[in-house]
Amino acid sequence: MEKRKLGGSGLMVSVFGLGCWPLGGGPGWGDQDERDSIAAVHAALDQGVNLFDTAEAYNDGHSEEVLGIALQGRRSEALIATKVSPENCAPATLRAHCEASLRCLQTDYVDLYQVHWPITQHALDDAYATLEDLRAEGKVRAIGVSNHGVEQLGQVLATGVRLASVQLCYSLLSRAIETGVLPLCEERGIGVIAYMALMQGLLVGMWASADEVPPFRARTRHFRGDRPGVRHGEAGAEEETFAALAAIRCIADGLGKPMADVALAWVAAKPNVACVLVGGRKPRQLTRNLAAADLKLSEDTIAQLDAATEALRLKLGPNADYFQGSGASRMR
Numbered sequence: 001m002e003k004r005k006l007g008g009s010g011l012m013v014s015v016f017g018l019g020c021w022p023l024g025g026g027p028g029w030g031d032q033d034e035r036d037s038i039a040a041v042h043a044a045l046d047q048g049v050n051l052f053d054t055a056e057a058y059n060d061g062h063s064e065e066v067l068g069i070a071l072q073g074r075r076s077e078a079l080i081a082t083k084v085s086p087e088n089c090a091p092a093t094l095r096a097h098c099e100a101s102l103r104c105l106q107t108d109y110v111d112l113y114q115v116h117w118p119i120t121q122h123a124l125d126d127a128y129a130t131l132e133d134l135r136a137e138g139k140v141r142a143i144g145v146s147n148h149g150v151e152q153l154g155q156v157l158a159t160g161v162r163l164a165s166v167q168l169c170y171s172l173l174s175r176a177i178e179t180g181v182l183p184l185c186e187e188r189g190i191g192v193i194a195y196m197a198l199m200q201g202l203l204v205g206m207w208a209s210a211d212e213v214p215p216f217r218a219r220t221r222h223f224r225g226d227r228p229g230v231r232h233g234e235a236g237a238e239e240e241t242f243a244a245l246a247a248i249r250c251i252a253d254g255l256g257k258p259m260a261d262v263a264l265a266w267v268a269a270k271p272n273v274a275c276v277l278v279g280g281r282k283p284r285q286l287t288r289n290l291a292a293a294d295l296k297l298s299e300d301t302i303a304q305l306d307a308a309t310e311a312l313r314l315k316l317g318p319n320a321d322y323f324q325g326s327g328a329s330r331m332r
Contacts, residue, residue: 001048001293004274007191009142009164011079011111015268016293017051018044018286019195019277023066024059029281034066036282041070043283045077047290051275053167053193055083055116056101064104072106080105081112081167081193083146086119089127098134114144114167117330118152128161135162144193149320149331150180153190163190165274169322170194172248172263172305173202173222173241175313176320182272191274194267196322198278198289202241203263205249210238220322222312232325240312247308257295264292266305 003012023040025032041052052071054063064082071078082105088097101110113134119127134140144165145156157163166185168177174196185192198204200217207213215228224236245259252259267276280286297305316322321329 001290003050005191006112006142006193006274007164008162008189009112009191011142011164013051013079013191013193013275014049015275016049016264016290017053017081017193017275017277018049019279020052020054020063020067021058022279022281024063029059032281034069037066038070039283040280040286041067042074043286044280044290045074047287048293049290050077051079051081051112051193051277053081053195053277054105055085055114056088056097056104057083057085057116061100061104064101068104068106075107079111080107081114081144082110083114083116086115086117087121089115089119089130090122091126091130094127094130095134098139102139109139109141111141112144112164113140113142114146114165115156117147118145124155125159128156128159132161147321147331148181149329150184151332153181153184153188157188163188165191165193167193167195167277168320169196170267170270170273171197171199171203172266172309173199173244173312174220174316174320174322175309176316176318176322178313179318181320182270186272190272192272193275193277194273195277197264197267197276198260202245203248204260205245209242221316221319221325222322225325232323232328234325237312237315240315244309244312248305251301251304251308255301258291260289261292261295262297262301262305264289265295265297266302268292269297269302 002015022029023037142164146167222241225233252262278289319326321331
């Protein structure tokens with residue numbers, strides 16, 4: 001599988017990585033057989049995937065634990081990316097949580113340690129100085145962030161930290177980061193790790209209408225604010241979302257390719273995207289998603305897909321937090 005540089009970190013990451021949140025099971029995901037999770041990690045390694053993304057917050061640490069078990073005997077083949085929650089970023093607490101993640105993962109170091117959301121309760125200078133100390137000590141190879149907007153990235157960079165990457169929601173149905181974040185990353189040499197590239201199954205074509213989508217997957221600003229579990233309080237963009245899906249399906253059918261493959265290949269083709277995270281709770285599901293690695297889209301097809309989703313991009317606007325309305329967005 002193709003490998004790409006992750007910012008200036010020196011890490012070479014596979015163009016597709018494995019998102020490991022579902023491997024821990026639990027609320028929203030349902031029961032997950034640990035044997036299936038381990039088999040999925042091994043299948044990913046066997047097919048050239050080397051980046052495995054998890055977080056201390058996923059399933060109360062169980063995702064990290066499962067990944068740690070799965071990588072026993074194969075640690076040298078993998079790049080582990082995990083995340084610390086922002087409320088845990090006071091220096092002493094940050095160190096303790098890094099050590100806890102290392103124990104869960106059964107490893108002496110993590111390759112990429114990311115701040116999960118912007119830090120609001122602690123001094124940025126102290127937090128990122130601590131992260132640099134952990135890097136100097138060999139417990140962390142590279143430092144990244146997740147879910148940061150332009151202003152927040154600027155504040156992080158002002159601390160002097162060597163920032164390798166930013167992880168962001170990016171898909172044909174969620175293009176807000178194109179407005180400012182992607183250009184900034186290109187300018188500053190920061191790699192982008194894209195998550196929710198299939199928009200929680202929407203881009204697989206699993207559902208024909210908004211009412212068919214399970215509540216756990218219908219909480220984003222694509223859906224009406226009065227649906228169960230939704231907190232954004234906006235009107236949503238259901239008409240535009242499903243019109244875009246119909247147009248994407250037409251383009252994919254014209255190529256003779258599954259819609260999911262086309263959607264993943266589109267993200268991978270975008271400038272400064274180093275890695276696209278895909279899911280797979282069982283080996284066959286993962287293999288199905290990784291088929292997109294062999295699909296290279298023409299410039300004309302990319303332009304058609306851009307045009308097909310432009311009305312939705314405009315409707316959703318520049319707010320890259322797809323779970324909160326603009327007034328309460330956690331990204332700015």
